[in-house]
Amino acid sequence: MNMHTAYLSLGAFYSLLIAIGALALLMGGGSAVSIVQLGIGALAVVGLWGYTLGRGFMNPRIWRPLAAILAVAVVLQVVMVLTAGLSKTDITWMLISAVFSALLVVILFHYGNRDQALWASEEDVEGGKTLEALLKRQSPLSAENVNDKRKASVTVGREGNHYSVRVRREHGGEIEQFEERFSHPATLAFFIEKYTCITADDIAKQNTAVGGD
Structure with missing residues (x-):
């Protein structure tokens, strides 16, 4: 598997997560915070697809601030794992979320570089x-x-x-x-x-x- 195929797979996986989250919200399974999280996640997935396909979506100025927001979220998740006394199941899901968010942070940071032909x-x-x-x-x-x-x-x-x-x-x-x-x-x-x-x-x-x- 080359890197482009890996990014395509990653984009498909994130898109599936967003679709599942949207379906859960439509079925009444989420709060206002969940809506905000889903919106940020959906925007991040747009950036991921733009990076993967080599196309400029929206404005390059929004992607690095979005990467910064996700980076803060990663730090907060790690802090919660270390200090909040979560269950093993919650810790597992929190760490998985932090890892995937960290990947998006790196990708969106590079995607937001204006000095690219895309x-x-x-x-x-x-x-x-x-x-x-x-x-x-x-x-x-x-x-x-x-x-x-x-x-x-x-x-x-x-x-x-x-x-x-x-x-x-x-x-x-x-x-x-x-x-x-x-x-x-x-x-x-x-x-x-x-x-x-x-x-x-x-x-x-x-x-x-x-x-x-």
């Missing part, structure tokens, strides 16, 4: 390909965007397997500068356009013009 739009992917091709020929590259109110410039380079970007923005006499590093060119393209309104095509045109001069 979170990129088609435009970001194409922009990333353009930047990657340009940086193979020349590094660093610079470009700027100027309008009546704002001026933004960007310098992007490749350092081994990573991409570095330095942004400078001017508005009303105020200057803002910051830097970031990325592993995936699609994320790089997304970041540059979001914070400077400079597209990969703009960078290509401006650097081609410089090269032509």
Whole structure:
């Protein structure tokens, strides 16, 4: 069994647990706390399937906070096992729950990393390909965007397997500068356009013009 098959099996198992929990609630076998737990579990399963299938579901910003919530739940379960004087049966189920929750914590933490191609739009992917091709020929590259109110410039380079970007923005006499590093060119393209309104095509045109001069 390879890892992908293992994740598919894990996703199917968690989905079955959620289905059983939902059925129990429909039959009147749960409290308000159970509804909250089921909702969090269902959301976590969505993230698990997204990670398994390599697709971006919802927003990447929600998955790491959700992983943190599950991590707190794992800690509380372990504390209860050690201090609450539970029966052997309760301890067994509590430990099983903690182990499976811990697996989700790790998976959702990695899934919530924005610097992955699975979170990129088609435009970001194409922009990333353009930047990657340009940086193979020349590094660093610079470009700027100027309008009546704002001026933004960007310098992007490749350092081994990573991409570095330095942004400078001017508005009303105020200057803002910051830097970031990325592993995936699609994320790089997304970041540059979001914070400077400079597209990969703009960078290509401006650097081609410089090269032509």
